[in-house]
Amino acid sequence: MNTFQTISRSFFSLALTLVAVLLVGLPERQALSQETANVALSERVIKRFGQRPVVPAGELSDDLKSALQTAFVEPTANSTWGRDQDIALQQIAESKDSRLAWLISDLMRFASSRALMQGLADAAAELLGIRYQTENIWGTTTDHLIAWKIPAPPGYLEIKRAIFTSLEPQWERIFTEGNINWTHVSWGGVLIDSRPFDQTDERCNCIPAADNPEVSSAEKATWLKDEDIVFGVEINGEYRAYPRRIMEVREMVNDTLGGRDIGMPYCTLCGSAQAYFTDDLPAGVDRPVLRTSGLLIRSNKVMYDVNSWSVFDTFTGAAVTGPLAKQGIKLKQASVVTSEWGDWKRAHPETTVLVEALALGRDFDFRNNRDANGPIFPVGDVDPRLPIHEDIIGVITTSGKPYAFQRSAAFVALKNDETVGVDDIHLVLDAGGIRAVGNDGEDQGSHQAFWFAWSQFHPSTGLWPEP
Numbered sequence: 001m002n003t004f005q006t007i008s009r010s011f012f013s014l015a016l017t018l019v020a021v022l023l024v025g026l027p028e029r030q031a032l033s034q035e036t037a038n039v040a041l042s043e044r045v046i047k048r049f050g051q052r053p054v055v056p057a058g059e060l061s062d063d064l065k066s067a068l069q070t071a072f073v074e075p076t077a078n079s080t081w082g083r084d085q086d087i088a089l090q091q092i093a094e095s096k097d098s099r100l101a102w103l104i105s106d107l108m109r110f111a112s113s114r115a116l117m118q119g120l121a122d123a124a125a126e127l128l129g130i131r132y133q134t135e136n137i138w139g140t141t142t143d144h145l146i147a148w149k150i151p152a153p154p155g156y157l158e159i160k161r162a163i164f165t166s167l168e169p170q171w172e173r174i175f176t177e178g179n180i181n182w183t184h185v186s187w188g189g190v191l192i193d194s195r196p197f198d199q200t201d202e203r204c205n206c207i208p209a210a211d212n213p214e215v216s217s218a219e220k221a222t223w224l225k226d227e228d229i230v231f232g233v234e235i236n237g238e239y240r241a242y243p244r245r246i247m248e249v250r251e252m253v254n255d256t257l258g259g260r261d262i263g264m265p266y267c268t269l270c271g272s273a274q275a276y277f278t279d280d281l282p283a284g285v286d287r288p289v290l291r292t293s294g295l296l297i298r299s300n301k302v303m304y305d306v307n308s309w310s311v312f313d314t315f316t317g318a319a320v321t322g323p324l325a326k327q328g329i330k331l332k333q334a335s336v337v338t339s340e341w342g343d344w345k346r347a348h349p350e351t352t353v354l355v356e357a358l359a360l361g362r363d364f365d366f367r368n369n370r371d372a373n374g375p376i377f378p379v380g381d382v383d384p385r386l387p388i389h390e391d392i393i394g395v396i397t398t399s400g401k402p403y404a405f406q407r408s409a410a411f412v413a414l415k416n417d418e419t420v421g422v423d424d425i426h427l428v429l430d431a432g433g434i435r436a437v438g439n440d441g442e443d444q445g446s447h448q449a450f451w452f453a454w455s456q457f458h459p460s461t462g463l464w465p466e467p
Contacts, residue, residue, distance in 0.1 A: 045147050045381050052148040053098045053129050059154050060097070067091040072103050072159050076166035081116060093123040099153035101127045101145055102183050106163050108138040109187050139378050145183070146298065146380025152183045170194055173309040174293055174302075178321030180311065181297075186377065188296040194306060197254065197289045207292040208360075209252035215240065215352040218345040223356040226342025230353070231273040232431060234443075235260050235334055239351035241344050242266075246354050247273060248364045252292050252303065253354075254278070262334065263290035265314055267301040268366040269375065270453030271391065273338065276317050276331035285327060288312070299377035300453055315449075315457040333445030335435040343432025375452060383455035385467045394454045394461075395436040395446040397423045402458035407448060409465055410434060422464060 041052055060068070070088035075081050092100050104124045111117040121137045124130070132140055160182060161175040170192050175182070193206035200211045218241075224230075229244040235258030242253065247266035254263050261279040266272070278288050288305035290312070295302040304311045310322030310329075317331035337344075345351055370376065375388065382388055391407040403422050410420045410427055411434060420427045424439045427446075436446035455461055 041148065042381075044384065048381070049144050049147045050130070052150070053127070054096070055099065055150060056097050064091070064095055064097070064100075065155070068100070068103065068155070068159055072107060073162045076110075076163050079166075086119070089119060089123050093126040096127065097153065098127050098150055099156075101141065101150065102152055102156060103159055103163075105138065105142045105145060106160055106186075108141060110163065110167065111138075142186070142378035143380055146378060150183075157182050168192055168294060171293075171295070174295070174304060174311060174321075176321050178311065178325050179318075180313075180320045184297045185302065186296050188294055188302075188377075190292075190294045192294045193252070193291045195291075196306065206294060207251045208249070209254065209291050210246075210250045210354075210358055211254045211289070213253055213255060213358055214355045216355050218349060218351050218353060221341075221345075221353045221356075224341045224353070226340060228341045230339055230341045230344050231264075231266070232337040232339050232344045232348070232351070232433065233257060233262070233264070233275050233334055234348070235262070239348040241341065241351055241353040242273065243341070243354060243359070244273075245363050245365075246356075246359045248366055249359050249362050251301065252290050254289055261287055263288060263331070264336075265290060265292075265301060265303050267314060267453070268364075269296070269299045269301070269371060269377065270450050271367060271371075271389070272315070272447060272449035272453060273336045274314070274317075274447050275334040275336050277334065278331060280332075281329065282327065285324070285329065288324065288329075288331070296377055298379045298456055299375040300457070313457075315453070333447070335443050335445055336447040337430050337433035337435050338448040339431045339433035347431035379452060379456060382452045383459070385455075385463055386451040388450065388452040390451040391448055392451050392454055393427060393434050393436065393446050394449050394458070395425055395444050397425050398438065398444075399423060402454075402461040403464065404451065404454050404458075404461050405434075405464045407434060420464065422462065 067088040071085050071092060075085055101124050104120050108117060108120050111120060117137060121132060124141045125132065128144060130144055134140060157175060157177065161172065164175060164187065165172050168191050190207055191205050193204055193209050195202055195204055198211045200209050224243060230241040231244065231247060232239065232241050238258035240257050242264065248268050251266050251268065260277055263276045263278045265274055286307055289307055290303050291306045293302045293304050301314050302311060303314050305324060308323045310319045310324035312318065313320050317333060319325040319329045386406060392404040393407055393410060394404050396402050405420065405427060413420050414427060414429050425436050425444055427434050427436055436444040438444055
């Protein structure tokens, strides 16, 4: 292993930019057990990633625990790297404990020098038995760890918290035990939005949520072109359009529509806008105010409630850490229809729409630019039944079964007056988009997303049409 040069500059690269990365939700599964890590891998995973290294069981030795403190905790606190860290990292690599590669992956995300990244890469390669074929060392390492289902080492969360909070101290309240696999959580490139409710006009070094956004009538929204993408929501007969241009800047809106409070995250990385009811909760539970944490989980947004600091699974609406998780809170969804503005306003001329000023003068169009070639953050293995960025309409049936409908195929079938559905759920056209309803016409809380995101958060999902 090459000896590292002493790092005199800051340990972390603090060049944060609002457009760097966007975040998401949490997978619906418990942290991996040792048994889960040692189950047989699929032929597809082995072909792409190779055979998994041996995963040891049990506690770490005292010497190895000391090495972890020296290599991962001390340098993040002191913003330096020196000979002691060289020796500790060598000891970690020689342990052959593949679980420790997770901490190396975490440190890679913040490495500020080529020498440090090379040393971390050498250690990870020794632990995992991999060779790097691209310059994306962090992504390659993390993809292998996810695909191979390598579990976290003992004491992992405590050390990871120390690494991450050296950059953003407020994450101390985020990194807590819960129904979340912390190994899959990474930094998205921005800091946390911790502004209190209805104070979102204040500037922040974050992805800035919008509370109680200003709206206008359709007639006054002359800044929108008919072909612009909007996310349409209807609640109790009241319609509102959330332009994608605005949602790509804000990524989170807390609003009131049709007499109901809603929180609306948009994950640019997974092409998914969702609408959650944040009212009608058990007695004593305050309205969750959803914010962007600055963290990702497998290229998906990690959102949290700024009041309770409870983390929510963005795709399911379930609280997974904090007080709201302990109370078993799971937010219900309203359908979000992805459509073009011209189609939406013709079908719903009474609609309101967010005002242009909320876009802050920006127009990113991430889908057709930054994210055009697939996920830009590690996701591990991807279900091959559809292309990674194929649009699907996702819904949970009344029996609890997740189901994805290939949007392109469903759209053609519905245009031909064919029935598209499963169990007691069927799809209908709405203002140029698609939503799911029950046999009684009741809204089923569907939304559009990229296939890779839906399938990794719902690994047991059914698919229409069947491949």
